[in-house]
Amino acid sequence: MKMRFDIVSANPGILESSLTNGLVSRAVKKKLIDVHVHNLRDYAEGKYKQIDDSPYGGGAGMILKPEPIFKCVKKLLSQRKYDEVIYFSPQGIKLNQKSANDFSLKSNMILICGHYKGIDERVIKKLVTTEVSIGDYVLSCGDIAAMVFMDSVARLIPGVLGDGESALSDTFQVETGFDSPQYTRPEKYEGLKVPAVLMSGNHSEISKWRSKKALAKYRKIKKLNK
Ligand code: ADE
Numbered sequence: 108m109k110m111r112f113d114i115v116s117a118n119p120g121i122l123e124s125s126l127t128n129g130l131v132s133r134a135v136k137k138k139l140i141d142v143h144v145h146n147l148r149d150y151a152e153g154k155y156k157q158i159d160d161s162p163y164g165g166g167a168g169m170i171l172k173p174e175p176i177f178k179c180v181k182k183l184l185s186q187r188k189y190d191e192v193i194y195f196s197p198q199g200i201k202l203n204q205k206s207a208n209d210f211s212l213k214s215n216m217i218l219i220c221g222h223y224k225g226i227d228e229r230v231i232k233k234l235v236t237t238e239v240s241i242g243d244y245v246l247s248c249g250d251i252a253a254m255v256f257m258d259s260v261a262r263l264i265p266g267v268l269g270d271g272e273s274a275l276s277d278t279f280q281v282e283t284g285f286d287s288p289q290y291t292r293p294e295k296y297e298g299l300k301v302p303a304v305l306m307s308g309n310h311s312e313i314s315k316w317r318s319k320k321a322l323a324k325y326r327k328i329k330k331l332n333k
Contacts, residue, residue, distance in 0.1 A: 109138070109140065109214070110141070110214055110215075110216075111140065111141040111142075111215045112140065112141070112142045112218055112257055113143045113145060113183050113215070113216070113217045114142065114143070114145065114217075114218045115145050115176060115179050115217060115218065115219045115220065116145065116146060116147060116220045117147045117148070117158055117171060117221075117223075117248070118222060118250055119250075121250040121251065121254075122254060125257070125258065126142060126144070130258055130267065131257050131258055133267070134261045137266065139261075139264055139267050140261055140267075147175045147176065147179065149179075150174075150176075151172075151174075159171050159172060160172050162224065167224070169223040170223065170225050170227055171221055171222060171227060172227060173226075173230050176227075176230050176234070177234065180217060180230075180234050184217075188215065189217050190213035190216060191210070191215075191217070191236050191237055192217045192219065192236045193216060193217065193235070193236070193237050193238070194219045194221065194226065194230070194231055194237075194239070194249070195218070195219070195221065195238075195239055195241070195249030195253060195256070196225070196226075196239075196240060196249070197245055197246075198240065199237070200238065200240065201240055201241075201242075202240065202241045202242075202255065202259065204284070206239075207256075207259040207263060208263060210256075211260045211261075211263035219235065219249065220249030220250040220252070221248065221249040222249070239252070239256060241256065262274055283321050283322055283325040285321045285322070286321055286324075287317035287318070287320040287321045287324075288302075288320055288324075294306075304316045
């Protein structure tokens with residue numbers, strides 16, 4: 108079944124570039140995925156179409172109100188079956204290559220993008236199946252996380268990457284999670300030459316060299332990240 112993303116957003120403009128350029132838009136054009144954006148404001152009530160409000164108990168910032176999100180998500184849930192209702196937040200399970208691989212096996216997913224300081228907890232309690240974080244830092248909105256999520260998941264769908272590209276040889280699909288250095292023409296540039304082994308035509312030597320370099324980089328970066 109074709110994968111379908113329904114993005115519930117308070118700021119759809121942020122998503123535009125990834126839906127008109129790059130891998131996700133190509134996958135849509137190839138009819139390998141469907142992406143539908145739902146503007147929360149279209150589900151808001153009242154003269155001012157209010158989608159957020161101040162938090163009970165006090166504090167800075169605005170919280171997304173539950174009603175517009177419930178209305179939008181319930182409408183979607185009544186139209187088809189969904190495998191996941193995802194909410195993007197720093198408190199979620201980490202998006203990494205393993206979880207991206209797992210998500211790429213799903214079909215229909217609703218992606219709720221928060222804004223401002225957060226979202227009413229009742230949305231998480233009643234509607235959300237999985238909270239997803241793209242890293243240990245705070246973003247201004249979940250839409251950025253949704254773009255990262257869709258890119259990492261869509262590129263794993265067979266046919267999305269072009270001929271000759273393969274998600275299986277990706278950096279994070281190999282053992283250490285690190286790739287070796289890559290070179291392309293010209294052979295000599297800025298005083299640096301392409302390592303001779305890469306031009307030797309000896310595939311077993313090239314493969315050994317790549318593993319060695321990837322491992323060396325892995326060790327160096329792990330130390331720096333401590
Ligand atoms: N929203 C705000 N920060 C986020 C993060 N790190 N990951 C996912 N969604 C977020």
